[in-house]
Amino acid sequence: MTPVSHVVLTPVRVVIAKCQVDYAGRLSAHLPLAMRVLMIKADGSVLVHSDGGSYKPLNWMSPPCSMRIDDPSAIQVEAGFSEIWTVRQKKTDDTLVISIAEVVTEIEQELGTDPGLVKDGVEAHLQELLAEHIDTLGDGYTTVRREYMTAIGPVDILARDSAGSSIAVEIKRRGGIDGVEQLTRYLELMNRDATLAPVTGVFAAQEIKPQARTLAEDRGIRCVVLDYDALRGMDDPETRLF
Incomplete structure (x- = not known):
């Protein structure tokens, strides 16, 4: 050189x-x-x-x-x-x-523009599976769309419950306080949209930390623990011995 x-x-x-x-x-x-x-x-x-x-x-x-x-x-x-x-x-x-x-x-070496971090494969698959089986969250639930875009980022799933009310669903493998804060920001923004409001939240994960559950419930967000194998159809209750 x-x-x-x-x-x-x-x-x-x-x-x-x-x-x-x-x-x-x-x-x-x-x-x-x-x-x-x-x-x-x-x-x-x-x-x-x-x-x-x-x-x-x-x-x-x-x-x-x-x-x-x-x-x-x-x-x-x-x-x-x-x-x-x-x-x-x-x-x-x-x-x-x-x-x-x-x-x-x-x-x-010129690397070019980086596309950013891609979601974990299991997390992305959880989103896909839950959208297909949205009634996991309750009878009469329907999926409006996945990756519903807001001004601050995409909500994993926008759904409607049996009464037709809007539901914002945030999905994580391991649910922590950061995920609850993220969903809270989405809800604050979406509730300003008269075509969506009132919007309630569901925090769904394979595992939800106690502190995250406490914060979510304090903010009126429902927590749901997801069974990955059950969503994939690998866990059939009729085939269980116990």
Whole structure:
């Protein structure tokens, strides 16, 4: 690589190099010379990984930050370094200095627009199954549509009960407080729509945490525990021995 002295803006760049890393700011940290994986993301963040430690980087700098690649000083050349990366955090002025001794390999790749996180397969299948068997929630229930879009995101299922009232159903594998808060926001918004109001909520999950159940019931949201195997037709009560 040819050393330069300006802000570097690139696609995702992965470098395997023997390097030393020094962090200075609210705290100081030093990583001695060793072989590591360096990742420079398009959003400006820089991460330093080793071969161990699971998915967590040994050190990193979050955006907004700038990066310079400079020629080493005479002392750094004597120490065996070929170039110096200086990453500076623009908000805090913290610095991450990566001293490169040897670059083994590097690649650059434009990743394009990320489609975002896709729902867990079981959770998505639960939504599909419950929409098909909406009477699990009560006699006379009908499905209006799945993924009913609101201004703040899609409600898993919009249904109607036997009286024709609107029901917003939020589905999780494990129901926690965050899921109840999410459904609460949907209900507040949907109840402003005269064509839907009044809208009540159902929080449906394979497992609902006690704190989430307490919060949901306090807000008038009904909790329903879903049996995945029963919805799939694998659990036939007539075939049970007990």
